[in-house]
Amino acid sequence: MRVAVLILLLALAACSAPPEPAPEPISCASGTTGGQGSSAQTSALQAWIKAYQIACPDATIAYAGTGSGAGVRAFLDGEGDFAGTDSALSGQDLRKAAERCGGPVVHLPLVAGPIALAYNVAGVGELRLTPETIAEIFSGKVTAWDDPAIAATNPLAALPSTAIRTIHRADGSGTTDNFTRYLAAAAPGRWPHGAGSTWRAPGGTGEKGSHRVVAAVGRTDGAIGYVESSYALLNDLPVVRIGPAGGPFTEPTNSAVAGALLRATITDDLRIAPRYDGTADYAYPLVLISYELVCRTGTPALTRSFLAYAAGPSGQAAAGSALPEELRTRVEQSVLALT
Amino acid sequence: MVRNETPVRLRLLSALTAAAAAALLLATGLVMARVQDQVRVIGHQAAPQAVTAAGLYFALSDLDAQATRILLAGDEDTLAGSRLDALGAYRERGRQIDAGLQDLLAAGAGDLERRLVTEVRDGLAVYRQRIGQALAAQPHSAAEALGHYTQATNVLHLDLLPDAARLRAVSEERLTRAYEAKRGTEATADAVVVLLGGALLILLAGLQVWLARRFRRTWNPALAAATALSLALLVAVSSVAGAQERRLTGARVDALEPYLALSELRAVGYDAAADTSRYLVSGNLAHYREDFTVKSRQLRALDPVAGERWQAYERGHERILALTDAGRRDEAITVLTGIRRGDAAFDFAYFDAAVAAVTDVQKTDFDRGLRDAERVLTGAVVLPVVTLVVIIGLIGIGVRRRLAEYR
Numbered sequence: 001m002r003v004a005v006l007i008l009l010l011a012l013a014a015c016s017a018p019p020e021p022a023p024e025p026i027s028c029a030s031g032t033t034g035g036q037g038s039s040a041q042t043s044a045l046q047a048w049i050k051a052y053q054i055a056c057p058d059a060t061i062a063y064a065g066t067g068s069g070a071g072v073r074a075f076l077d078g079e080g081d082f083a084g085t086d087s088a089l090s091g092q093d094l095r096k097a098a099e100r101c102g103g104p105v106v107h108l109p110l111v112a113g114p115i116a117l118a119y120n121v122a123g124v125g126e127l128r129l130t131p132e133t134i135a136e137i138f139s140g141k142v143t144a145w146d147d148p149a150i151a152a153t154n155p156l157a158a159l160p161s162t163a164i165r166t167i168h169r170a171d172g173s174g175t176t177d178n179f180t181r182y183l184a185a186a187a188p189g190r191w192p193h194g195a196g197s198t199w200r201a202p203g204g205t206g207e208k209g210s211h212r213v214v215a216a217v218g219r220t221d222g223a224i225g226y227v228e229s230s231y232a233l234l235n236d237l238p239v240v241r242i243g244p245a246g247g248p249f250t251e252p253t254n255s256a257v258a259g260a261l262l263r264a265t266i267t268d269d270l271r272i273a274p275r276y277d278g279t280a281d282y283a284y285p286l287v288l289i290s291y292e293l294v295c296r297t298g299t300p301a302l303t304r305s306f307l308a309y310a311a312g313p314s315g316q317a318a319a320g321s322a323l324p325e326e327l328r329t330r331v332e333q334s335v336l337a338l339t
Numbered sequence: 340m341v342r343n344e345t346p347v348r349l350r351l352l353s354a355l356t357a358a359a360a361a362a363l364l365l366a367t368g369l370v371m372a373r374v375q376d377q378v379r380v381i382g383h384q385a386a387p388q389a390v391t392a393a394g395l396y397f398a399l400s401d402l403d404a405q406a407t408r409i410l411l412a413g414d415e416d417t418l419a420g421s422r423l424d425a426l427g428a429y430r431e432r433g434r435q436i437d438a439g440l441q442d443l444l445a446a447g448a449g450d451l452e453r454r455l456v457t458e459v460r461d462g463l464a465v466y467r468q469r470i471g472q473a474l475a476a477q478p479h480s481a482a483e484a485l486g487h488y489t490q491a492t493n494v495l496h497l498d499l500l501p502d503a504a505r506l507r508a509v510s511e512e513r514l515t516r517a518y519e520a521k522r523g524t525e526a527t528a529d530a531v532v533v534l535l536g537g538a539l540l541i542l543l544a545g546l547q548v549w550l551a552r553r554f555r556r557t558w559n560p561a562l563a564a565a566t567a568l569s570l571a572l573l574v575a576v577s578s579v580a581g582a583q584e585r586r587l588t589g590a591r592v593d594a595l596e597p598y599l600a601l602s603e604l605r606a607v608g609y610d611a612a613a614d615t616s617r618y619l620v621s622g623n624l625a626h627y628r629e630d631f632t633v634k635s636r637q638l639r640a641l642d643p644v645a646g647e648r649w650q651a652y653e654r655g656h657e658r659i660l661a662l663t664d665a666g667r668r669d670e671a672i673t674v675l676t677g678i679r680r681g682d683a684a685f686d687f688a689y690f691d692a693a694v695a696a697v698t699d700v701q702k703t704d705f706d707r708g709l710r711d712a713e714r715v716l717t718g719a720v721v722l723p724v725v726t727l728v729v730i731i732g733l734i735g736i737g738v739r740r741r742l743a744e745y746r
Contacts, residue, residue, distance in 0.1 A: 209416050234426045
């Protein structure tokens with residue numbers, strides 16, 4: 001009888017739920033590798049480096065957040081095994097990179113996220129703006145929060161007559177580059193200042209670094225500034241919903257960015273040209289895409305292994321990146337094709 | 340006379356046997372339902388509460404560590420990423436603490452726990468206010484920022500952490516009481532099995548023998564089946580009660596208690612690592628050097644992997660303090676925040692990963708032990724009740740024909 005009871009207990013134990021799947025193991029390599037470049041990628045790179053070094057005791061990886069421009073120059077000069085940049089290479093840089101690599105250079109879009117417009121306006125908890133109005137605000141043409149252009153998309157908001165105080169980056173930055181590219185493409189008639197990593201529009205207040213931009217927005221009544229969305233989120237600042245005049249207006253979230261990236265034009269070598277024409281499918285068009293540059297051949301095994309982890313589901317989750325799965329898979333395949 | 344006594348005795352013996360079975364049915368059902376409920380209380384209230392209280396202590400320790408990182412990064416361009424990371428972790432710990440306090444209140448907290456939770460909430464409000472003042476003062480006056488920070492970290496170490504430790508102790512006592520209550524019920528279950536079960540078996544055997552002698556029959560199949568079922572039931576009840584007890588006690592001794600102890604040491608590790616930052620933030624206050632040394636002694640005794648990694652952090656700590664004492668603050672901050680091997684931020688993450696790997700396994704083992712104990716008790720009320728109803732039916736069937744002879 002005791003045997004029967006034990007059989008019953010064992011049968012019940014066999015019905016136990018299967019263990020939760022463990023995260024996929026990192027395929028480790030050993031040695032030392034390093035890169036430099038985009039400061040916007042620093043947080044993601046730090047998360048990846050920590051996780052990789054913890055899992056792989058024989059690996060040492062270094063990354064210096066020197067800024068995209070300096071990072072690309074160093075890479076072209078033969079320094080480091082990879083570079084981080086917030087803008088894809090083009091023209092002369094692309095040719096120089098091919099010379100450095102002795103073959104094609106590969107763009108790996110590993111970090112993507114929304115650029116948010118953080119604001120500080122009395123009595124306004126939700127703000128909806130069109131690209132045209134955003135361009136006019138940052139051009140200094142719309143100067144008060146109760147301007148009819150703002151009121152038109154915010155009919156229920158009690159907009160104050162407070163003066164608008166725009167805050168922009170004083171230093172060269174990938175965030176400025178992506179923001180001005182968006183304005184130049186989405187509101188070409190209202191944004192005559194072109195695109196680039198240096199702020200070119202008149203007026204406003206310049207602050208060095210995203211941390212100072214959010215600090216300035218936070219302490220200035222009537223302020224609005226552009227930052228990577230994590231800065232706005234972690235500093236508890238409200239953010240603008242963007243959309244065409246008839247709506248819908250979309251919040252800066254990773255899923256909305258993924259929606260925008262699905263509609264982007266992506267070249268065979270993974271350079272991404274986002275579409276800036278509205279948010280009809282609830283995509284958030286104001287995105288920051290940051291790339292890793294590596295040589296297609298001659299990249300060390302450790303660099304390839306590290307980037308494969310970064311492009312994998314665990315790496316993307318650790319970085320809080322917004323790459324849609326389809327694009328992530330393409331990036332991962334590109335990494336695996338490196339030799 | 341003999342003919343008149345026989346039906347009376349038959350009815351009496353049958354009624355006694357059925358009554359013993361009914362009493363066993365009632366007692367087993369009640370006792371097993373009580374055991375099930377007590378296992379549920381342990382698994383879904385007392386143990387999670389102990390885990391939450393341990394998590395609260397850990398989260399409070401890390402809250403101050405992150406606040407220290409935010410202050411240390413200040414307005415430095417090179418540390419903007421570190422500041423943002425610390426800000427995110429500070430907010431997350433804050434949420435974890437608020438949710439933990441709410442959970443402690445929700446899970447049937449007593450007066451003492453309610454008072455402690457209220458005190459922690461009050462203290463936390465003061466702590467957050469002081470940190471806010473420190474951050475607001477930092478761009479204008481480092482001395483003012485330090486003044487507010489000193490108050491904040493004092494509130495945390497002198498009020499909040501001791502209250503959290505008391506909450507942890509109260510939760511662990513509650514868990515111990517829940518286990519003791521369950522053991523009491525199990526002792527009752529054993530007594531029920533021995534006394535009522537034994538009585539039932541004796542009565543069934545007696546009835547069988549009496550019928551065989553009185554009616555000159557060798558075997559009553561229904562009563563034999565009832566006897567066999569009774570025996571199987573008693574063995575099963577005893578085995579199930581023992582199996583769940585072994586699983587639940589094993590889960591506590593082998594998994595939950597080591598998990599709680601290691602969680603406490605993990606919190607000490609976070610607090611000790613924050614002492615490295617506090618030394619820099621405070622302008623080389625010896626108190627934080629000494630505080631680190633005391634905490635560090637506890638951590639060296641950890642398992643070989645975690646202990647060895649902690650010693651690597653200690654070496655980084657000493658290097659940072661030496662650089663700070665030599666006036667090379669920028670270099671000290673680079674070592675403190677760097678993530679190369681040998682830099683403090685990486686060495687601490689490396690140490691923490693070793694501890695987390697162990698605590699994750701321990702927590703999973705406890706959860707599995709609890710699930711196993713609950714699974715063992717599946718049907719522990721229904722099956723005995725159904726079996727005893729069948730036994731009573733078999734007794735009726737066994738004596739029905741003999742009684743019919745006297746109608």
